[in-house]
Amino acid sequence: MSAPPETSARVGHGVLSQRRCRARRAPPRPVGGLFGPAVSHDEPHACENCQPNRGRVLTPCARFENHWRPTPPEEVLVPIPVRLRVNDTDREHVIEPRVLLVHYLRDLCGLTGTHVGCETGICGACTVLVDGQAVKSCTLFAVQADGASVTTIEGVGNGHLHPVQQGFWDCHGLQCGYCTPGMIMASIHLLAQNPSPTRAEIAEGLRGNLCRCTGYSHIIDAVAQASAAGEVARG
Ligand code: FES
Ligand code: FES
Known part of the structure; x- marks a missing residue:
């Protein structure tokens, strides 16, 4: 005896559900996002510390914090040299223009006293002084501060509490x-x-x-x- 046919309602619901499900399934996303092309968790890659970095174009590694990888030539947009005076020390790097000042300070200069909170200009955790003006460093590209004097929390006090x-x-x-x-x-x-x-x-x-x-x-x-x-x- 053959199985009873399914009702058209059940068949229709099942087919539609499957089609919706397949259509909505998102492709696997690479890790990161803020910095564009990133290394997938499944993709083997070599990480290296950011120093010495002068003269090289680097991309933040999405897998390990404070690690950078040489940016493949096809991913480099416009490498731009940036020269800043940070806490009375001259700094010079070649970076991609999309690197925010807060990430430049933390990841390239190693000055992690400047915190990242919202990254949208709301919380103020990333505030530094740029030429004496208080600036939320997540709202500024590092290249926009080229030539400026930047003071971070590490640069105040001169060895004593300010x-x-x-x-x-x-x-x-x-x-x-x-x-x-x-x-x-x-x-x-x-x-x-x-x-x-x-x-x-x-x-x-x-x-x-x-x-x-x-x-x-x-x-x-x-x-x-x-x-x-x-x-x-x-x-
Ligand atoms: S991280 Fe919140 S304002 Fe910059
Ligand atoms: S957010 Fe904790 S001390 Fe201000």
């Missing part, structure tokens, strides 16, 4: 610390512009920097202490 750092230390201006380098750089810029800000002006001056831990009042205390110390805030 007055703003001392304020954060004394006033418990941090908890997890993720926002802190950006907060401090933004505060240094704020005090350079206005050495005696009110609490409202401090809050306004730091509105571009987000903190998920402290509730901000201790951060304002810290900047107010640095201001009251009367020392010239420097980058």
Whole structure:
């Protein structure tokens, strides 16, 4: 005895479902994405540290943090030499124009004190000083800062705590610390512009920097202490 035929409704539903499923199946994606062509997890490749890197065009390795690989010639867009003065040290690299300043500082200069939070210009964790101006370094390509003087959190204090750092230390201006380098750089810029800000002006001056831990009042205390110390805030 043959099996009873399926109802047209069941057959139709099954066929449609399978077709939808196949049509929606996404192809395997390469790892990474921000930097375009990346190495697949399945693709064997050699990683190497980023130093020495002068004169070579490098692409961030999507598989290992802080590893870079020589960029294949066909992937190189326009290699551009970039010369920056970072924390009073001259730096010179040849990089792809799409490398953000924050990645340049962290991955090529090894200055990981500058943090990456949102990478969209919202959180302020990546704030550095570019020619004395507070800049969110995820919003700038490194090549756009060519010729500029950049100060990161590693470049303040000269071996001692900067007055703003001392304020954060004394006033418990941090908890997890993720926002802190950006907060401090933004505060240094704020005090350079206005050495005696009110609490409202401090809050306004730091509105571009987000903190998920402290509730901000201790951060304002810290900047107010640095201001009251009367020392010239420097980058
Ligand atoms: S990482 Fe740059 S603003 Fe958030
Ligand atoms: S101290 Fe944790 S985000 Fe500010």
